Amino acid sequence: MSEEFRLMPEQASSIAPSIDRLYAFLWGVSGVMMVLIGVLILYFAIKYRRGSIADRRPASTHFFAIEAAWIAGPFVVSMIIFFWAAKLYLVQSQPPAGAMEITGVGKQWMWKFQHPDGRSEINDLHVPLGQPIKVRLISEDVIHSMFVPAFRVKQDVLPGRYTTIWFEPTKPGKYHLFCAEYCGDDHSMMRGYVYVLEPARYQQFLAGREGGARSAGTEKLLERFRCITCHQGGGVVSRAPPLEDLLGRKVALSDGREIIADENYIRESILQPQSKVVAGYPAIMPSFEGQVDEEGLNQLINEIKSLGRGDQTKASNLDDRSTLGPEQRPNPDAEEAMP
Ligand code: CUA
Numbered sequence: 001m002s003e004e005f006r007l008m009p010e011q012a013s014s015i016a017p018s019i020d021r022l023y024a025f026l027w028g029v030s031g032v033m034m035v036l037i038g039v040l041i042l043y044f045a046i047k048y049r050r051g052s053i054a055d056r057r058p059a060s061t062h063f064f065a066i067e068a069a070w071i072a073g074p075f076v077v078s079m080i081i082f083f084w085a086a087k088l089y090l091v092q093s094q095p096p097a098g099a100m101e102i103t104g105v106g107k108q109w110m111w112k113f114q115h116p117d118g119r120s121e122i123n124d125l126h127v128p129l130g131q132p133i134k135v136r137l138i139s140e141d142v143i144h145s146m147f148v149p150a151f152r153v154k155q156d157v158l159p160g161r162y163t164t165i166w167f168e169p170t171k172p173g174k175y176h177l178f179c180a181e182y183c184g185d186d187h188s189m190m191r192g193y194v195y196v197l198e199p200a201r202y203q204q205f206l207a208g209r210e211g212g213a214r215s216a217g218t219e220k221l222l223e224r225f226r227c228i229t230c231h232q233g234g235g236v237v238s239r240a241p242p243l244e245d246l247l248g249r250k251v252a253l254s255d256g257r258e259i260i261a262d263e264n265y266i267r268e269s270i271l272q273p274q275s276k277v278v279a280g281y282p283a284i285m286p287s288f289e290g291q292v293d294e295e296g297l298n299q300l301i302n303e304i305k306s307l308g309r310g311d312q313t314k315a316s317n318l319d320d321r322s323t324l325g326p327e328q329r330p331n332p333d334a335e336e337a338m339p
Pocket residue numbers: 106107109143144145179180181182183184187188190
């Protein structure tokens with residue numbers, strides 16, 4: 001690792017240059033102030049040193065032009081910083097449509113990532129070059145923070161709530177991944193690498209990995225937990241709202257509120273189904289708290305999402321209850337049919 005000396009990490013994402021420009025501006029403002037104040041201190045120290053001949057009569061107490069300048073100047077500079085930073089913050093908090101979605105789980109003391117095809121890895125994250133990547137993050141225990149200095153992105157990873165981070169890698173290479181929130185004994189060991197690969201090599205990487213495929217080919221969790229018993233969908237009138245096209249849709253709740261169904265809403269509805277009941281449906285869903293871990297919840301959300309992409313085959317597969325055994329067929333009268 002013969003790296004040349006550098007003050008800043010490499011710029012390896014699409015947003016890195018703009019973040020660095022703002023950072024340079026902050027340095028510039030600080031530098032100008034430092035020089036100005038330092039020079040004035042020196043000048044006055046010499047001019048008014050003991051024994052020097054200088055005008056020591058009391059200074060005037062008001063000088064409108066100077067007072068106006070020291071109010072207006074810092075105001076203008078801080079507003080420039082505010083709007084500049086707010087603009088970047090907005091860009092960074094809104095993943096572009098069509099970003100590739102990776103899920104990330106933080107736990108004491110490791111990172112677990114899962115790719116869209118279901119393959120997973122620990123403490124390493126391989127991503128394709130030039131593709132916007134959105135990572136949906138959640139913690140299994142305490143607060144962590146995902147920090148990739150070369151991408152200039154950092155996001156807290158919270159227990160009980162999804163947060164997202166996105167970036168578009170612009171340079172192949174291997175970059176540090178840190179946990180940037182003190183999370184216990186081995187916080188400093190909670191680190192890894194992000195590998196940015198050419199798209200073709202990323203495909204090779206995926207093809208070369210085995211095991212991980214937790215969702216690919218294996219049983220769908222929507223089936224294992226028999227969600228479709230009630231969430232029949234496919235235009236059927238059922239006891240629970242359909243799941244197709246759910247993500248991002250506006251949902252009217254029984255208490256009159258309207259919300260956008262995002263990942264956090266779906267997660268909450270699986271764990272605490274009574275907290276936001278959809279208008280027009282009975283509050284009969286049992287809680288799945290304790291039955292499904294964070295990775296399972298991620299998988300459920302991905303399965304629901306895949307229903308929403310107009311993938312009719314998947315939707316109709318789920319709706320095709322002839323594949324279930326007789327004891328699994330929904331019985332509209334039996335509440336016990338729910339797990
Ligand atoms: Cu996880 Cu610090």
